[in-house]
Amino acid sequence: MLFMKYALPCAGTLVKRGNITQEKLDDLLDIVKSGKPIPKDAEKIPAVAFAACSLIAIDKGKKEIDEAVIHDYFLFNHDDMIDSRYEKMGDFDPVACRTRVGSVLSVELEKARVLTDLGERDFRTDFCDVDENDNVVTHWNFVVEKLDKEMAEKVRKAKEVVE
Amino acid sequence: MCVTSQGKVIKIDGNRAIVEIGDKVEEVRIDLLKVSIGDRVYCTSGMAVEKVE
Known part of the structure; x- marks a missing residue:
């Protein structure tokens, strides 16, 4: 759930790219807001964030993405990812995304x-x-x-x- | 898939692979996938994220 709270705010960019629909994003936002169980594989929708967190978990010897992994990525490594992604994609606001x-x-x-x-x-x-x-x-x-x-x-x- | 590049795996060394992307090569982590030489993968920011079906 915490992963989705951090990752979903970015997902407007995925809608713009056509990776998910606005309707799907709105549904996910409602689910997270209500605290209901996240649908299976929904965490993979923010693919880059999920991959980055997965690798951090692996490097820390963890079997799953926990709060420490999420903080490690989103609070301490996300800015570097933004810069890297903006350099290649250039289709989002790198200031707003931090x-x-x-x-x-x-x-x-x-x-x-x-x-x-x-x-x-x-x-x-x-x-x-x-x-x-x-x-x-x-x-x-x-x-x-x-x-x-x-x-x-x-x-x-x-x-x-x-x- | 919102990733940047699609490349071909040309070398594997443990949890890393050399991927040919266009006329460039890049080393990426492959921990998240089971890949073989010759596979095509989507890559971004030093990670192979998904195999190209």
Whole structure:
């Protein structure tokens, strides 16, 4: 489920490429939002992310993609993948696609205003209930999950080094 | 498939393969697939992601 929360915000690009339909994406978003079981093989739809996470799991000696693997990829290695993919494909917004750590400023129905390194922006809260001052991960226009203070700082520092 | 390139496996060494993509060669991880020399695979960012059927 966490993998899909991180991966689905990107999937608009897959719709644009014709890999999946908007209807299929909307169905998956509803499933993830509701917490219902993910359909079999749905995790392979974001093929690149799934492959990258699978390899990280293998390298860590793990039999499955767990939270640590997902964080390793989406929080610490995703930016490099974006740059690589944008260089070759060039058909998506590489700035919007980065995962970012932010601080929740305010919460409304189904959205939150979050301060990231890009400034204040509204993000959908379909995947995650948040409160003011929470540290969160954003991806495209979604809040993906809350992070504890320690992890939030770790990710911020890692991204500062890269950027 | 949203991957970038389609190439032909020309050499295998453990969990890596040399794949011929156009007039270039690239080393990719093949942990996720069972491949043989001569197979065609979809590759992206150093990974063979799927075999071409």
